[in-house]
Amino acid sequence: MSVTLLIEQLINGLQLGTMLFLMASGLTLVFGVMGLINLAHGSFYMVGAYATAVVSAASGSFLLGLAAGVIAAAATGALVELIVIRRLYHRPHLDQVLATFALILIFSEGTRWLFGSSPLWLNPPEWLNGFATLPGGARYPIYRLVIIGVGIAVAIALYVVISRTRLGMRIRAGESDREMIGALGVNIAKLYTLVFAMGAALAGLAGAMVGALQSVQVGMGEPVLILAFVVIVIGGIGSIKGALFGAILVGVVDTLGRVYLPALFNNFMPASEATAIGAALAAMLIYILMAVILAFKPKGLFAAHD
Template identity: 80%
Template sequence: MSLTLLIEQILNGLQFGVMLFLMAAGLTLIFGVMGLINLAHGSLFMVGAFACATVAAATGSFWLGLVASLAAAAAAGALVEILVIRRLYERDHLDQVLATFALILIFSEGTRWVFGSFPLYLDIPQLLSGAVHLPGGAQYPIYRLAVIGVGIAVAIGLYLLIGKTRLGMRIRAGESDREMIGALGIDIGTLYTLVFALGAALAGLAGAMVGALQSVQVGMGEPVLILAFVVIVIGGIGSIKGALIGSILVGLTETLGRFLLPYFFGLFMPNSEAATIGAALASMLIYIVMALILAFRPQGLFAANA
């Protein structure tokens, strides 16, 4: 195992982690402010990917597709909040789970009806299509580095939004005491719609950027949603900082586990068996990490608002 290959896998883990952060940040923001379990968040990830692929194919511009992904996911999120989610705030979590699971089916079948069952493909923009040289002579795609950069920029932007702006002050107040901010004359319905649309836009952005690395297809958001829930449980529900740290931890654990465990078992068993056992244990590793963290910190790594 070379140092170059290890660096490449670490970068892959960071790229996967910041993609999870874009999903988990919106999810934890929605849960922290509204107390809502939104299983349909992965569907908004899919909406962003399909919007980006469709507009990019029609215009030849990935950048217009990226803007379309933000707009489409935010609009879909706002519409869902107004028509469906708004009726669930005072209901128990089981009702929220059932309603948002129904939304998954509606989004999936609606997308299949509009676009068909065949996957779409999104080309990496020319500006980001090259590679940089790593120590040892290997090359690493610029686009994957750009994904890391976008995730870091979004994390900084969310920190400034939540901690330094009037809207962020209202969001933090909504997490703490929604009745009080309503009594102060703030339109809590509009605030909830804005927060939901923001979380949906982040999911759509993640879907658009991942769409250039894999095919865009119906149901692509559900596997990512499961990992996003793991992230917010590890980081602490309602904490943006926790979502960032948890995402990077999960991304590195998932990627390096799949890379290092087969290599480790290959030291004392045949390669075919090592690959099978290593892959099986790697898929369990993030859940083992989650269990260990919750055993010592049941609330997660960070408290809400951190």
């Protein structure tokens, strides 16, 4: 395996990691502030992708579609919080799981009713269709590098908002003692709606950007949601910093495992068996990583309430 291939796969892993961070940061923010297990988070990812694809096709502008995807996901999140989620805050986690799982089915069937079962296709703008030259001469899609840049920019923006603004102060206080900030005059209901909409917007942004790399279809958010849960468990539930480090770790490990494990087994067994065993182990690798980390750090790498 060449150094050029290693660099290319590391960047692929970083791109996957930044996309997972956009998903996981909203998920861990909602759980940290509200204590809510939201299985429907992947549906906001799908809403963002569909809204971006539809508006981009109608307007001819990818950026307009991207903005529409984020706004649609945020608005959908706020509406869901007002109608459904608000009734679940003081219910057991099992009730939250069942209710948000029902939302997955509602969103999936509603999307299928609106757009049909056939996938939609979303193309990035022409000015992002080129390639950048990596060390060693390999060419890498500029659009994937833009996804990495957007993820890093969002991470910085979240850090500034949460650590340097009045809203961030209220969010941190809500994580620590929601009853106290309610007693001090903060409108908890509005804060929860805003935080939930922020989380949905981040998921919608991830779906909008990744929609240009794959087909936009019903159910596309569920596989990503599973990875996002792995990320927040590894990073520490409720920790934005943990979501960032956990996402990058999961993205890099998953990408390198899928490339290098089959090649490793190919050195001492037939190619067909090496491919099958390597692919199976690569699919389990992030879960093995999660188990190892939790064995030594039961609350994750950056536990929010240590």
